[in-house]
Amino acid sequence: MFTPIEISELKNLYATELSRVFPADEIPPYTRLLQCFTENKHEGFFYTPEGEQEPVGYVINSAMHGAVLCYFLAIYDKFQSKGYGSMLIEALAKH
Numbered sequence: 001m002f003t004p005i006e007i008s009e010l011k012n013l014y015a016t017e018l019s020r021v022f023p024a025d026e027i028p029p030y031t032r033l034l035q036c037f038t039e040n041k042h043e044g045f046f047y048t049p050e051g052e053q054e055p056v057g058y059v060i061n062s063a064m065h066g067a068v069l070c071y072f073l074a075i076y077d078k079f080q081s082k083g084y085g086s087m088l089i090e091a092l093a094k095h
Contacts, residue, residue, distance in 0.1 A: 022072060044061070057084060
């Protein structure tokens, strides 16, 4: 199940996850990412697969012309190596 990342959650995700998981030169300034969200150029979702009580990861992407461009896709550390990354990609393709 996908749950939208709300603007109010974006700053915390940016500070705690994106900056920790991805190389600094691959992450836009927060103000730019926020602008893309508020202008509906990007969207983000937390992913909670069936049987889990909390999100196991997230994706930030743009969808246009029937295609999805994933900017950031990650599975939280404690859920890694359990097949959730593949499940997230499969679910995203159906979303």
